[in-house]
Amino acid sequence: xxxxxxxxxxxxxxxxxxxxxxxxxxxxxxxxxxxxxxxxxxxxxxxxxxxxxxxxxxxxxxxxxxxxxxxxxxxxxxxxxxxxxxxxxxxxxxxxxxxxxxxxxxxxxxxxx
Amino acid sequence: xxxxxxxxxxxxxxxxxxxxxxxxxxxxxxxxxxxxxxxxxxxxxxxxxxxxxxxxxxxxxxxxxxxxxxxxxxxxxxxxxxxxxxxxxxxxxxxxxxxxxxxxxxxxxxxxxxx
Numbered sequence: 001x002x003x004x005x006x007x008x009x010x011x012x013x014x015x016x017x018x019x020x021x022x023x024x025x026x027x028x029x030x031x032x033x034x035x036x037x038x039x040x041x042x043x044x045x046x047x048x049x050x051x052x053x054x055x056x057x058x059x060x061x062x063x064x065x066x067x068x069x070x071x072x073x074x075x076x077x078x079x080x081x082x083x084x085x086x087x088x089x090x091x092x093x094x095x096x097x098x099x100x101x102x103x104x105x106x107x108x109x110x111x112x113x
Numbered sequence: 114x115x116x117x118x119x120x121x122x123x124x125x126x127x128x129x130x131x132x133x134x135x136x137x138x139x140x141x142x143x144x145x146x147x148x149x150x151x152x153x154x155x156x157x158x159x160x161x162x163x164x165x166x167x168x169x170x171x172x173x174x175x176x177x178x179x180x181x182x183x184x185x186x187x188x189x190x191x192x193x194x195x196x197x198x199x200x201x202x203x204x205x206x207x208x209x210x211x212x213x214x215x216x217x218x219x220x221x222x223x224x225x226x227x228x
Contacts, residue, residue, distance in 0.1 A: 004155075036219075043117075043203055043219040044156070090155050100169050103155030 002027045006104035014112045021076040023091035033074040034092040086111045117220035134189040138206030145187040148203040
């Protein structure tokens with residue numbers, strides 16, 4: 001069975017500081033991996049996805065993520081956080097990002113001025 | 114392009130009642146998936162519809178049922194509502210036959226409160 005663990009429930013960073021959100025997955029085959037962002041009361045917006053190829057993936061809003069098969073991880077990073085990045089972030093694994101994709105429980109990001 | 118639209122945005126129902134939620138997929142998409150997102154949790158997959166049939170189903174009871182229409186829009190029905198059904202219900206649409214980059218687009222969700 002596939003599963004996703006986001007170890008950090010809540011992270012607080014100062015504006016302008018770097019950010020790393022952790023994601024560990026369990027999946028029986030080559031995974032498709034995704035990061036989404038959700039603002040309060042809103043739907044999910046796809047930040048980036050990994051299907052194959054280069055393990056460092058660039059996404060929207062200056063985010064990137066690195067797939068590390070040996071560690072079963074897909075951590076999200078951003079070099080300089082903006083106040084508008086405050087939101088809930090979800091990592092997901094599956095064959096597609098519609099269908100039986102499995103989501104983690106999310107990490108809430110707070111940005112201090 | 115209107116993207117994925119869901120209606121209604123908010124809904125309050127009484128325990129034991131039935132509810133129908135609606136979703137219109139993004140233009141050109143033929144597949145609709147439904148997710149339930151309880152407060153403080155990630156979305157959980159309910160089921161997926163393609164060509165008016167249920168293709169995949171998550172671990173949800175038969176009280177949850179759905180339908181897809183010829184225009185690809187979809188409904189989610191929940192019978193005999195329980196307090197625990199209170200959640201944000203998300204619809205996602207995608208194009209099934211695209212091999213790579215099967216990106217799904219999510220709607221804003223319907224917030225269901227059962228009292």
